[in-house]
Amino acid sequence: MTKRSKSFIDINTLVRKNILTLKPYSSARDEFKGEAEVFLDANENPYPSPYNRYPDPLQRSVKAKLAEAKGVDPANIFLGNGSDEAIDLLIRAFCEPYQDSILITDPTYGMYSVCAEVNGVNVQQVVLTPDFDLDLEALPKTFDASTKILFLCSPNNPTGNLLSRDKIMEVLKRFYGLVVIDEAYIDFAKSKSFVHELAKYPHLVVLQTFSKAWGLAGLRLGMCFASPEIIHILNKIKYPYNVNIRTQDLALDALDNAYRKDIWVDEILTQRDKLVKALRSLKIVDKVFHSDANFVLVRVKDAPFTYQYLTDNKIIVRDRSRVTLCYNCIRITVGTPEENDKLIEALKKL
Template identity: 80%
Template sequence: MDIQALVRKNILNMKPYSSARDEFKGTAEIFLDANENPYPSPYNRYPDPLQWRVKEKLAALKGVKPEQIFLGNGSDEGIDLIIRAFCEPNQDSILITDPTYGMYSVCAEVNAVNVQQVLLTPDFDLDLDAFPKTFDATTKVLFLCSPNNPTGNLLSTAKIEEVLKRFYGIVVIDEAYIDFATGKSFVQELAHHPNLVVLQTFSKAWGLAGLRLGMCFASEAIIRVLNKIKYPYNVNIRTQELALDALENVQQKEAWVKEVVKQRDVMGKALRQLSLVEHVYPSDANFLLAKVKDAHGTYEYLMNQGIIVRDRSRVALCYNCLRITIGTPEENQRLLAALKKYTA
């Protein structure tokens, strides 16, 4: 597949902005090239525009090359740039599977790109029969969220692989919650699918949501396109420093994941025993989707108790469903105690 043939022509032909730190790579004693304040603050210098130290550590962890990684201001920056790079405004489309993460549609609409939708099956998996009836020659990017938000489940690996064979555009697999799942990551499949992009994040398992650092893994050709159109210094120095610290302590991330998964199982069993809960869906993420008798009433009650969950009733296939993030054991027990009183 020729990735360049998929890129918007104006993007392909544009000359990217070149910052002072792009033009000089190396060490020096005196920097007088970027119009910075010369007095240490200690953040008077611009950050590395391509975050090479973070990428090198991340590449070793993920089994890819640093050149196959794009780092952005949250995964949302990667989503936005992918749409901008491959979709012509007022002409092309993206394809999403409902229900799914809402930012795919928001980024498409901001960029004047059409959104095509195909429903997941009742058990929240891909409906392969519906795909050919939905996308057309204008469909340039397909977004698949796995584990899915808000449903929590992994999409079928076999079905994703079938989609990768059938779809001629860019296939984005959003793996924001993959650390909590037992299924494989598609990062290791990049060599087999030049049109594949995998999104991950430091926000969930790594506990760094406040830093807003997203990861994007793809072929070197796709990463070069994203680097071409990103803002020059899109990831600040402090974020890069804290990401490096986190990557030095993978054991902490793994310990958090183990505890969250344990608590997820405890919470699932406890919720299923409550009379107000009609169904708790299987989850491969750090949250549970629970169908209740009255989602709005339950949400309002919990809010008055100082406990905030999310009512997903307005999302396709999720009527009367609450999305409940797994908290600390103490937070989880407080939620369960409140729900028991509500059902009494």
């Protein structure tokens, strides 16, 4: 990778030209800010119900509390319908269809490539090392001048491990496009978040979610942290009311009661250790890989057979045996003690 000073990175040079000059749609609630008693601006049903009014299009109350919790400014936050919305918008904003590319590791979270292909953007791949880490020698041989975004999932899905922090820092210093670090599972890891590096690297984007540690997968609320310039671009092209009122209210409640998340994380980590120990004692298990997430990747004698056997016993895991570097592997989410016991008891019979 050719070394470039981060001070030379101008985000505007990376944005698609039509997006840079786009005049965004302005909703009624974008134009009005402040307190009022009578709202006659948005063609809403005036009769009271819990949801007759449009939500705050910029989720200001949620961002204010989230900013305090994460140690960033609200201007550094974009909230979306899951992290997938942010992934899609980043590709749409920064990659010219049929011209630009994204770069992903292999294996990794599948939505990066899906969003790219939907938007007509090429996908370049670099295979992780056998221990599931970044290959800094192969990386510069894979991307080219068309590569606008590098997606790194850490802890990685489906492997479960953190990518080397030192290697990621090296990439941040040398890669000229956007570097998106997906930290969906960071609450279960011992490493600190890259959110704290935003001030140093204007091309850094960090994704997190309320779906995992916060226990709110059904709400579909994803977090994106980046420079105000990048956040401004995402706000230009998002749907006006992309996060509904109910989701915003429940997110505020979760942030007000963050202790619940901390209790869940501690219990999941305890159960993860117990699950790993139990799995390693089974004769059908060849290897349990190190995990920094709320799941474990397990190599078994015959993954497709094991998956079907568990399904027949009403226990659902993921068969990852066709994924690069994951031959004969299944991915198991850490469940409750009762759920984990049922899994182990079923596997003991194989």
